[in-house]
Amino acid sequence: MLKITEQIYLRRPEPSDSEAMHQYRNDPEIAAALTQFSKGYSRNDLAEWVERQRKSSTDIVWAIVDANDNCIGHCGLSEINSRNGVAIVDICIGQSAFSGKGLGEAIIGSVLDYAFQQMNLRKVRAKVLSSNAIALGLLRKIGFESEGILREAKYRNGQYLDFHMLALFRRNWGQGEKPCPQN
Numbered sequence: 001m002l003k004i005t006e007q008i009y010l011r012r013p014e015p016s017d018s019e020a021m022h023q024y025r026n027d028p029e030i031a032a033a034l035t036q037f038s039k040g041y042s043r044n045d046l047a048e049w050v051e052r053q054r055k056s057s058t059d060i061v062w063a064i065v066d067a068n069d070n071c072i073g074h075c076g077l078s079e080i081n082s083r084n085g086v087a088i089v090d091i092c093i094g095q096s097a098f099s100g101k102g103l104g105e106a107i108i109g110s111v112l113d114y115a116f117q118q119m120n121l122r123k124v125r126a127k128v129l130s131s132n133a134i135a136l137g138l139l140r141k142i143g144f145e146s147e148g149i150l151r152e153a154k155y156r157n158g159q160y161l162d163f164h165m166l167a168l169f170r171r172n173w174g175q176g177e178k179p180c181p182q183n
Helices: 015-025 028-033 043-055 103-118 133-142
Strands: 008-011 060-066 071-081 086-093 123-129 145-156 159-169
Touching: 008 103, 015 043, 015 071, 060 103, 071 103, 086 103, 103 123, 103 133, 123 133, 123 145, 133 159
Parallel strands: 086 123
Antiparallel strands: 008 060, 060 071, 071 086, 123 159, 145 159
């Protein structure tokens, strides 16, 4: 278990987390901000996803949990390519009560520390919908820089959406202030 704040931790996902994930990943507001996931997941879909993530050799996923061990989101590294030293960072805070408190910055900071220090990755990428100004601002604040835009990369709700591709190199991590949550 990785401590983010006195009340928030990261741990491996458990089958029991799939119920909370079902709730937030089917929330239209949450799903609208995500690049990979959209609403419409069954409880069984999410239970199977949790089990696949627990066994994956190319992804590392953590459940974001509160002090009572309730799943409030998930984060991790996907598409890990150890040979090239690259992965994609992902985060979803599924409970609005925890948004806007600096947790996203602190969680991504912890994931980046793990990626650069424990896994010895050289580059972490992020893929963000153009419409997700909050995530774009957060990643840029942390030090991610634009690598380009994937134009009309995803079809959702009758329209094609653009993705921003951003990246942070290990050599640039930690040059500014370290992310920390607001109290």
